[in-house]
Every structure is written in structure tokens, then in C-alpha cells.
Amino acid sequence: NAGVTQTPKFQVLKTGQSxxxxxxxxxxxxxxxxxxxxPGMGLRLIHxxxxxxxxxxxxxxxxxxxxxxxxxxxPLRLLSAAPSQTSVYxxxxxxxxxxxxxLFFGSGTQLSVL
Amino acid sequence: AQSVTQLGSHVxxxxxxxxxxxxxxxxxxxxxxxxxxxxxxxxxxxxxKYTTGATLVKGINGFEAExxxxxxxxxxxxxSAHMSDAAEYFCAVRPMDSxxxxxxxxxxxxxxxx
Numbered sequence: 001n002a003g004v005t006q007t008p009k010f011q012v013l014k015t016g017q018s019x020x021x022x023x024x025x026x027x028x029x030x031x032x033x034x035x036x037x038x039p040g041m042g043l044r045l046i047h048x049x050x051x052x053x054x055x056x057x058x059x060x061x062x063x064x065x066x067x068x069x070x071x072x073x074x075p076l077r078l079l080s081a082a083p084s085q086t087s088v089y090x091x092x093x094x095x096x097x098x099x100x101x102x103l104f105f106g107s108g109t110q111l112s113v114l
Numbered sequence: 115a116q117s118v119t120q121l122g123s124h125v126x127x128x129x130x131x132x133x134x135x136x137x138x139x140x141x142x143x144x145x146x147x148x149x150x151x152x153x154x155x156x157x158x159x160x161x162x163k164y165t166t167g168a169t170l171v172k173g174i175n176g177f178e179a180e181x182x183x184x185x186x187x188x189x190x191x192x193x194s195a196h197m198s199d200a201a202e203y204f205c206a207v208r209p210m211d212s213x214x215x216x217x218x219x220x221x222x223x224x225x226x227x228x
Contacts (some may be wrong), residue, residue, distance in 0.1 A: 031163050048214055090157055102160045
């Protein structure tokens, strides 16, 4: 099993550019989510989804869009990148079963916005 | 709003010494509690979790944590540190009024001296 796969691993953008961070999982997990990790702040939830066609906002959704057209994929879109979006981004997934709360994380995407 | 506090951004111990990483949460209703570990350049992995039942929870790699409702704490311990334990550790809570939002602490980096 590949688990949770994120691409790219590294990306440099100029302010105002757009891009999509890709996330795919092969575990048939209903729940998928995006976090950003910043020094001294831990991980903060950006958006999440509990199934195809269903998405919701987390703690820091501004500047990011998501969609969930399939169970496997959950891309994160930056429409107009800003330096404040420089961060490490993690995708995570799990089942939605009762008490089955173990999140599986991808290896991250390091994004720099100049 | 729910919050998680990890005391000490860095903890340094000698190999073979006790490891104690502190975590306190703010909630009138005990949430689900987690410890995740992040090794360099990797995503997070679940160490252990508390949902209900026994308050002393055992996890992988010899770690354990005790849920203390009266102290709103969920400290992580390991009797004897190993060099391979060097990593960043995150405490997280899942509030009982939200099935899908995991709130992370700011993290504690564990350094193990030979």
C-alpha cells in the first residue's frame, strides 16, 4: 500500500501565482484533510472532507480551495499565493468509523512563496 | 475554544533517562486525546490515543500516557530514552462536539544525548 501520497515535495511560487497541491490515498478512507505546519504553531487544519462531494472549512481556510470528486483524491488549490502561505503542507486521511481516530499522513509539501 | 498546551518547545535527555513530555488541554468535557510523532522530513505517525476506558494508555516504541481529568493533562512518558526517539512530538485533542477537527499543540522537540 502506498498510503497517502502528496505531490510535489517542494515548490517555489511567486506572489500571485496559483497552484494545486495533490493528495491521493489508496486506503478507501472517507475522511481526508489538509494541514499546514508552521514553526512554533503545530499543525492547523485548513479544510477537510468526509466523502466525495462533501467539504468543510477548518481553522485557517482563507486563501485555499478544495474539492472532492473521488474518494481517493483531495487537491488543495492556492488561487493567488501570498508569502504568508509559505509553510509545510500535510494531507491526512482516516476512516470515519467510531473511535477509529488514527490519521495517516503524507510526507508533506514544502511551499515557499516569494 | 478548545486549546492544547505543550510545555517546553525543546526537551533534552540523556540516553537511558526518563522521557516526560507535557500536555494540557482546555475543555470542560474530556475530549479524545492523542500523541503523534514526527521524524525528520516525514509526516506524523500516531503514537497512542485515549478515547474512553483505561486512563493509562500504552503506545508504540515503549511510550505511554496517562489521562488525568482533574489536571486536564495527558503527559507522555517513556522510562528509558533511546537515540532513535529523537523527533518532534505533538499532543492533539478531538473535541467531543466535533467529529472531524483535530487540534494540535505547538510541538516539543526531543533531543537525546549519547
